Amino acid sequence: MSQRVKIRQVLQDDSTNYEVTVKGWVRTFRNNQFIALNDGSTNNNLQVVVNEAEMDPATFKRITRGAAISVTGQIIPSLGKGQRVELKTASLEILGDCDAEAYPIQPQKQSLEFMREIAHLRFRTNTFGAIFRLRHALAFAVNQFFHQKGFVYLHTPIITASDAEGAGEMFRVTTLDMKNPPRNEAGEIDYKEDFFGRSTNLTVSGQLEGELGAMALGDIYTFGPTFRAENSNTARHLAEFWMIEPEMAFYDLKDNMDLAEEFIKYVIRFALDNNREDLDFLATRLAEEEKQKPQAERSEMGLIEKLEFVLNNDFERITYTEAIEILRNSKPNKNKKFQYPVEGWGTDLQSEHERFLVEKHFKKPVILTDYPAAIKSFYMKQNEDGKTVRAMDILFPGIGEIVGGSQREENYDKLVARMNELNIPVEELYWYLDTRRFGTAPHSGFGLGFERLVLFVSGMTNIRDVIPFPALRRTRNSKSNTPDVYTKAGALKRLLFHFMEIPMPASYCQLSKTIQCV
Ligand code: ATP
Ligand code: MN
Secondary structure, X not given: OOOOOOHHHHHHOOOOOEEEEEEEEEEEEEOOXXXXXXXXXXXXOEEEEOOHHHOOHHHHHOOOOOOEEEEEEEEXXXXXXXXXXXXXXXXXXEEEOOOOOOOOOOOOOOOHHHHHHOOOOXXXXXXXXXXXXXXXXXXXXXXXXXXXOOOEEOOOOOEEEOOOOOOXXXXXXXOOOOOOOOEOOOOOEOXXXXXXXXXXXXXXXXXXXXXXXXXXXXXXXXXEEEEOOOXXXXXXXXXXXXXXXXXXXXXXXXXXXXXXXXXXXXXXXXXXXXXXXXXXXXXXXXXXXXXXXXXXXXXXXXXXXXHHHHHHOOOEEEEHHHHHHHHHOOHHHHOOOOOOOOOOOOOOOOHHHHHHXXXXXXXXXXXXXXXXXXXXXXXXXXXXXXXXXXXXXXXXXXXXXXXXXXXXXXXXXXXXXXXXXXXXXXXXXXXXXXXXXXXXXXXXXXXXXXXXXXXXXXXXXXXXXXXXXXXXXXXOOOOOOXXXXXXXXXXXXXXXXXXXXXXXXXXXXXXXXXXXXX
């Protein structure tokens, strides 16, 4: 194979009059003369000029839209408008033919809905090329940010175990023959016969394991796939998504918020600095889409402006209680425009409320803190008022919740009391409680849904368009265009079933009085 140069490099290079070999796919072939060649390294195509008279006619005929080709020739200053350089072909080889008639990707604009139906080919379009290069850059920036701060990337388990039955949001993992599963005396499926000797699921969060790491390594983060069999089928939820979950020893809620804000700004800055061409392309795409909307619904800012705005402004920080007051007195609430009217303190916020706060009231990202304990998870640090917990959710324009986090309850007795109130099996979570028994310390963390971040930075509106292979519910309740209304009822229940198995040496069993060792 001859030395191949990537098109990105050719277009970046200032020099001309040198020989290269490029390989890529034909995007268009104009006037039997100009090939727009793309190799995925950049959104921009290289103009390849061919001279039919000098070519083998059989090869010439095979230059079709979608075909894979290899071209060797001179990079020369372009005679035409629109590009600085072009490639004057000396030799051209067809690597793979493409029947342009049968090829689903057409040169004219095709809808995102159609692209989802041919998701296996959509990488070949400008839009999805830009999105997935951007997604890569953001993932890289995530690791760079935490690495620079001395965090340890901890890989938490993807298969987790649970004794509890009926974990609604979890996907079960089993090697049992579901046509004829072993049964116990009560007639229930006997998971003792299963691969791990118990029932297992795909993880819904790595947080609890992350806390174990933080209480020894100091600062850790996870960045991995997460699975939720959620009923909600919205433009913001996937059944399989990627989550970033940092967990920090000795951080209180304010430190936690400061880190989250710095982190989000860092990765956005990274994308602006390193993926400007892709972002400019996506900004133009978005501007065109906005033009189709009625004036009143158009967003005031373009994509780049919106990103710069987030970088240049502090996130608004208010308590849940303050938010309820704002919502209660808001115009849409008084005019009964909310689907879920805001009446009393204590109810969970719906996405319509979150969006009102962010998009209409503050017009910038908002961090909501100190939620009622009843609507948040058991591990969150209880406030002195006896009603609220040190939770924080970060809400973003167009997205709603992008981050959910909290300071964790580090007091063993308070944590156990709360677990008992909620009927959470204390014995099963002994490993989690051990962090509070042996050298407990204040600590905090949060979870950021990676796809929601990519949504925001790319200016896309449907989460299915920012993950290469979206996993969605296909059965009951699955509608392609369900309204963006969902509840958080699952959040509390979910972690109750989170459990992992740690092998216990016998000596440890004697130490641990709360555990029944078998
Ligand atoms: P939501 O109310 O939006 O369903 P949640 O309260 O269930 O969110 P958490 O359990 O706090 O979310 O998860 C942390 C983060 O993971 C969320 O802030 C969000 O960015 C992301 N997230 C949660 N569920 C999904 C999902 N089904 N698909 C994609 N991202 C998700
Ligand atoms: Mn949810």
